[in-house]
Amino acid sequence: MKVKKTFPKILWLIFSSSIFFILLYFALLYYTKKAEKQVYNSTLEQFDNEIHKLLQVNSKPILVAINNDTNWDEFVNFTKTKDTLWYNQTINNELDIYEADYLGAYDANKNFIIRTPTNSIKTVDFIPKKEMELLDTMGINKFYMKIPEGLVEVTGATIHASDDPLKNKTPVAGYFFVVRLMDATFIKNLEELTSSKILLIDNDVTPPHKKHKIISLYTLKDNNNQFIGKLVFERNFQVYFENAINLLYLIIAAFIINLIVNLIYTRKLVYYPLDLVRRALESGNRKAIKELKKTSGEFSYIGNLFEENSNQKLELIKAKIKAEEGDRLKSSFLANLSHEIRTPMNAINGFTELILNTKISETEKMEYLNVIEKSGKNLVGIIDDLIEMSKIDSNQLTPNLTAINLDGLVNELYETVKVTIQNKDIDFKLIKSKSQAKFNIVTDDIKLKQVIINLLTNAIKFTEQGSVSFGFEIDEDQQLIHFTVKDTGLGIDEENHKNIFDRFKRVDSDISIKVGGLGLGLAISKAYIDLLGGSITLESTVGEGSTFYFSIPLQYSVAEHITVKSINNVDVIKSASETILIAEDDNINFLLFQKMMQHKNFKIIRAINGQEAVDICLNTPNIDLVLMDIKMPIMTGFEALEQIRPIRPNLPIIAQTAYSSSDDKIKIEEAGFNGYITKPLNRDTLFELINKYLYKENQNEI
Template identity: 45%
Template sequence: MNELDTNYKPFTPAKILKPFYVFTVCIMLIFIATLIYLFSTGPNKFIKYQVQEFENLLIQSKKDYIQTAVNGVVQDIEIKEKILLAKLEKENPSLLKNESVLDSIIKKEMYFHISNKKLINNGYVWVNEVLNYNGGDNYAIRLVHPNLKNTEGEYLSTNTKDIKGNKPYLTELNGVKKDGQLFFKYWFKKPNSNKIEQKLTYAKLYKKYNWIIATGVYLDDIEELTAAEISKSKSIIQNQYLVTISIIFISFILILITTNYFKKRISNTIFYYTKEVEERELLLKEFNSNLEQLVEERTDQLNESELRYAALFKKNQSVMLLLNPETGLIIDANQAAINFYGYTFKELTSMKISEINTLPVEETKSKIKDVLVNSSKHFYFKHKLANNTIKDVEVHVEKIIVEGEEQLYSIIYDLSELKKTKKELIKAKEKAEESDRLKSAFLANMSHEIRTPMNGILGFSELLKNPKLSGNLQQEYIKIIEKSGHRMLNIINNIIDISRIESGLMKVKLEDSNINKQVEYIYKFFSPEAEAKGIKLAINNQLPAAKSIINTDSEKVYAILTNLVKNAIKYTNKGTIVFGYTKKDNYLEFYVQDTGIGIPENRKKAVFERFIQADIADKMARQGAGLGLSISKAFVKILGGDIWVESEENVGSTFYFTLPYNNKTTKEKLVNTTPISNNVGTKTNGLKVLIAEDDEISETLLSIALKDISSEIIRVKNGIEAIKKVKNTPDIDLVLMDIQMPRMSGYEATLEIRKFNKNIKIIAQTAFGLSGDREKAINVGCNDYISKPINKNELLKLIQSLFKATVV
């Protein structure tokens, strides 16, 4: 106690509170100094930084806008070019042989398209056509500038300067020559104003036509926006500073009040506990000495333990094991290892690694020695799980020291899923390659199938030009041209059907259908073709007439039977073809049996896939696109049935398909297809006809077909002209309205005509030929509909039905 008495200094409230007061004053001084610094320098720096960021964002947003606008115009041009090229290929294939004329038409159309291009907020795009890439003065011609129409067609000089002495055209030319695009600034007069402001412009070179396509925005609004942002920021920061000062001041007052309140209580507490503290201080010293010695001993143990568990990461998601290299015993394992191997912790830590590894014991020991020599290694093993499953694993092993002993720390990765994924990728690659090969074969076959009838059409059309050709040869050539045309139309119809099936647009139109009549019609239709090849064609109907009516889509049933019978005739050289159906339970089973070449066993499923005909191994594919069976399969599935084939090579094939059998009619609610009321006409000839058609060949064909029944034929090229002509010529009897025309479509024109003329007869004519076109035409006001190619006799019958009289 003497030593303690000598060094002891009694506690007082003043001694305890003095450091607190000093600390409080220091804190306040720091706060005050900080506020002075913030008020003097902080706001301005912060605001300057914030405004700079704001300006950068504004400029970047303007850059993004004008770049997006120009790129959108370029993409729009590319899309329009493709659409226009497809249209020209369809409407006038001869243009494809004259590239210069074709390019001129497309370029002119793109120029017209860009001239009408509008951007948001009254923005616009201008176009300069580069003349000379090697420099010079007049480097380009202004093609389009909606805001400066008077400059269109003028030469542009690289020496042109703005008010700051910049040469914007030279900058633009050098930029697109180097990178194909650029951003640049220059001073330019604002629209509808005498004020000259800085303008940010983005220009991009469209190399195909040597067009520089550009647009820009003025930057005069940035200063106004940044000034508002500065004012707003200053106001916010000042308010924040005032709030901060208020809080600090209130906190300081509360600290003083609290300190004075507890001063007396602290004094009393010190008085009662001072002696007890003095007595216990000696005990505390002795306890601290013993505690320091114990902590030193425990720290050494804890360091080794922490190293061990830090290395293992008990809760790590990776599979981890700790092994004894001498015995191969598993010392420890994490939860991931327990889950992977399927053993409990107790079971796993009582096993040796050789009980899991499928390698021989001696080879396993050799691997362990290898790790001890090289400190770390990684291996590929097969490990056996608790359920006897064998897994491919990758093992990373490292030697560590725990409590002075060598141990092996292992991380195990399951490779099973990786190998499975690799196999799936290989299969997917092979499937993709097969699909690509089939499509390539299909395209080659499709090219052949299209060019072959085109060869017949164009070739025999050329032969018909011979003035010395006999009448018999003329008729023979015309029949060949007609046959080639029908073959071409069939290919196009198949492609349209496939595209509609693929896109999910194929609709079902349910109605009562007489199956017997459909089978008999197919028989009558194909009998001449079968007889011409020396094949006997026969049918087998099982149901009486009253029970042969089912509710289905008759057009699709007709298409299925047509495809199957046509295929049977195509691949049968002699013998018989029998087709028909039988009733089984609640469905009808149709069949087409032939004595043709048959199908190899490995190709039976493939024949129903797309593009397969073009890839038949024995090259027995005949005329056709290879889509008929694929379309038939899709139609059967849509109608709720199934399709399959039984076949033997060189013996014959039998194709089967099923359809639900239901006598009850459950008709689908269809679009109202009732034509506009047809008042009975009295005319038998001398009709006044308006032909609205933009294609000259189609218009000429219609004029020739109608010349015998018409007193006058009027021709217009678009829907707007058709409306004007009907309005100004009230005695027109009939309008042949093409659906797709420039400026205004046939549908729109018909709607407008029906607003002031309800009685005129309108027949819609289109090359689309899709399901639902007739209903759409009727709904907009047409009396009827006919699809291209137009047959003269069918057209005259249609006109006759509209006017309720015989047309000569």
């Protein structure tokens, strides 16, 4: 079958449309530039005329006043009598009329008679004789000159009798000059008059053109008509766009027409066949396949392929469902992994570093090894559980039942958790069971431990002060083991009870930041309890606390009790030299910092949230360095840094974070931290940063 090529037609349509609009664009650009140039030249010419007229208006009051005064008989007599009393009583009073900085009079022999002094111009006799000779023929003249006080505008006129208004019949009786200093005040008044920005320059170079600005130049010349300076008037230039906008409307209209044509053409050759392909892919519609075969070009060939391969549709659907299920399971696995794995890894790496690189007693070594052993087992269990969580979604999870000593398991969990909260104001209690298990019980100990740890962790983190207790009771009648985890903490609003066990959901509050992860703890716990054949319930009141109850089946296995080793309590280090503030809400992480630094001569202060870190930094001036956790309740590390920096700009603040992506590192650096360290903590990196910012590079490790 000969295939008709439709794709080149579509390409040609797109190409022709593009050429059309490109040509329109350049036409618009050319027209706009041309119109802009015309408007600019016209505006510039208008501005230049306006400036020169305004300058004439500015000089006219002086010309009128000086013309009146110099055609005054009493002024003629003054040039002969040189009566300074008359001058001071008459001419000096007209200084404000002239708005001048200097008034000076000369006699017919061009000799200086008197001046009107001001604070601006103190030079006495500076009018050139040649200017007076020029006035003999011109009668009145304005020019510019430089004096010690700066550039001045000089207006001069010959003194004549009142019966000689044209100043060309009688001999010259004298000369009178009005001078204005072109200082900042003069320029400012001129700017207000001309509505322009003015620049006074002393060279004949034309200033460069500025975008959206127009300028007018006014040359200043002396009495010999020589260049002495230049006034540059500058004003904003507004471009006239109406014609360009009208042309744009035409382009938009042309584009719409072209789009309609393209849509009609595309619908016939592309959209309708593609819709048939969609219907065939979604449901295997035979009518759609039949119509697709009747189309032209490649789509007709595709219709033949659908008809020939219709038997493979079910396999494709199954493969699609399987791939989607795999993606969902993988996403769930990665989310759970991020939520659960960091805390035990931090303990393992941190306490291993302490054992390898610090001098510790055998008792401490055994204590650390116990923590590492339990964290390692917990980590393996968590990884198994995360894999099994994915299996739960696909109904592939089965419990790993073993015989355990229930009393020993509970005591072990109590001792382990007690170590992590010794610095917190919580009364942590183990409720003694009224009825003991007769023998070891059969259950999945990894899952049971994880359920209890998850519930205790939530209880402790949501309890700032008060009590946390847990325990169990054996119910021989119903063949159940009832567990209870109770706290006097934040409590949970009743409307959130129905969602508390849903994955990826948690109660939103400042303190909920402490929970960490993605809110999977209670969801995982419920999944494990369901798997073990049990049930879990919740009782909680906001402000009073929460109690979780869960039960699992009681099944005995005759075996010896398992002994459990306890974990020693960890003492807070007390050393005094450089003071380091550790802002860390997690007790295990803070304990690791303490153990890493216990052989260093540091004084350690702890803040359990961002607000407390800010308060300590602002109220304790002897703090030398801060290790700031990024994710904390009440106020994050970023928010705390913003409040500390303006008050303590030189205080070294190092971020400590479980985030390790490149984007997170960039965010930390841009926020203004001096440095950062990621979890799990590395001892060498920690001390390198501390030494660097405490200027103790040569400090030897103990």
